[in-house]
Amino acid sequence: MFNPSREQVRNFFIQAWRKRRAGEALSALESIAVDIIALHPEYHRVLEDPAAIDREFSPDDGQINPFLHLSLHLAIEEQLSIDQPPGIRAAVASLQLRRGDRHAALHEVLECLGETVFNAQRHNAPPDGAAYLECVRRRASTLG
Structure with a gap:
């Protein structure tokens, strides 16, 4: 079973969004991810910041973790597909x-x-x- 690290998950979303903006070819999973990202313009700035890989998003500070949110969306799309x-x-x-x-x-x-x-x-x-x-x-x- 694939069990990516926090950094790998974050890098996946950051790179998929970078590729979309650069007009590069996307994998099937990246295509789904960027469609989800496109629905969340409030996260674009975070995904365009390379330092976001290490950033903490604390619910105690009222912050939503955009990577968790996007990951849950991606999981739901997978569930729907099967x-x-x-x-x-x-x-x-x-x-x-x-x-x-x-x-x-x-x-x-x-x-x-x-x-x-x-x-x-x-x-x-x-x-x-x-x-x-x-x-x-x-x-x-x-x-x-």
């Missing part, structure tokens, strides 16, 4: 239909995924795919 956990594709489609905006729906899925990962880490257990899917389905069935 429908894993089974039913995630339909649940996200329902959520998107309910919200009327794919990116807004994906941010709700991202919240569910973040909660699932947090709970797995807290309990030293594998992620609970059923709870994750239920979280997305619950959001798809509520207004707002």
